Amino acid sequence: xxxxxxxxxxxxxxxxxxxxxxxxxxxxxxxxxxxxxxxxxxxxxxxxxxxxxxxxxxxxxxxxxxxxxxxxxxxxxxxxxxxxxxxxxxxxxxxxxxxxxxxxxxxxxxxxxx
Amino acid sequence: xxxxxxxxxxxxxxxxxxxxxxxxxxxxxxxxxxxxxxxxxxxxxxxxxxxxxxxxxxxxxxxxxxxxxxxxxxxxxxxxxxxxxxxxxxxxxxxxxxxxxxxxxxxxxxxxx
Numbered sequence: 001x002x003x004x005x006x007x008x009x010x011x012x013x014x015x016x017x018x019x020x021x022x023x024x025x026x027x028x029x030x031x032x033x034x035x036x037x038x039x040x041x042x043x044x045x046x047x048x049x050x051x052x053x054x055x056x057x058x059x060x061x062x063x064x065x066x067x068x069x070x071x072x073x074x075x076x077x078x079x080x081x082x083x084x085x086x087x088x089x090x091x092x093x094x095x096x097x098x099x100x101x102x103x104x105x106x107x108x109x110x111x112x113x114x
Numbered sequence: 115x116x117x118x119x120x121x122x123x124x125x126x127x128x129x130x131x132x133x134x135x136x137x138x139x140x141x142x143x144x145x146x147x148x149x150x151x152x153x154x155x156x157x158x159x160x161x162x163x164x165x166x167x168x169x170x171x172x173x174x175x176x177x178x179x180x181x182x183x184x185x186x187x188x189x190x191x192x193x194x195x196x197x198x199x200x201x202x203x204x205x206x207x208x209x210x211x212x213x214x215x216x217x218x219x220x221x222x223x224x225x226x227x
Contacts, residue, residue: 008155036218043118043207043218044158089157102148102209102216104158 023090030092120219137208143188144210
């Protein structure tokens with residue numbers, strides 16, 4: 001997969017709504033996927049991960065869905081809060097956690113309005 | 115646990131000078147460290163991968179003589195931007211990996227005037 005240097009798409013939601021952020025990946029060999037949250041001026045913060053032998057994984061207020069057929073990943077945030085405003089990146093990694101290079105997707109700017 | 119620090123958090127330097135950025139894994143030993151660069155409103159781009167005691171592997175298009183990486187120990191990697199120019203102004207993020215996962219530092223904002 002490749003990370004492209006394009007400007008980031010945006011998603012604006014109202015506080016309390018559910019948010020869905022999508023990501024397409026390109027490397028069929030990738031078997032581990034991670035969603036990161038990045039606030040302004042900070043490094044990426046781990047949110048949730050999923051392995052390729054799963055199609056859904058839930059965390060606290062977040063759910064990740066993986067569709068390997070179309071190489072698509074989504075992050076669902078329930079009851080979105082203003083503190084969720086950030087840039088969200090998906091990342092893919094071939095070979096699990098010990099090997100390979102983590103490649104970041106394009107990213108989406110999430111803005112939550114009170 | 116699994117904290118990665120970077121120093122400095124921000125730096126301003128004049129064109130033509132060199133700047134060193136440190137990356138430390140504070141509470142674990144990292145088998146591999148990575149350096150990323152991020153321009154405003156863009157994604158993280160991997161610059162290089164380094165393993166302790168060996169030469170770094172640079173991604174295509176990244177000048178190894180300009181971005182010097184020294185991985186002196188299992189907890190410390192440094193990135194030196196040599197002869198910096200305004201186009202090197204960016205957000206540099208390091209990451210450290212062990213068997214449990216990969217962890218990111220807070221980033222260093224470099225501004226070259």
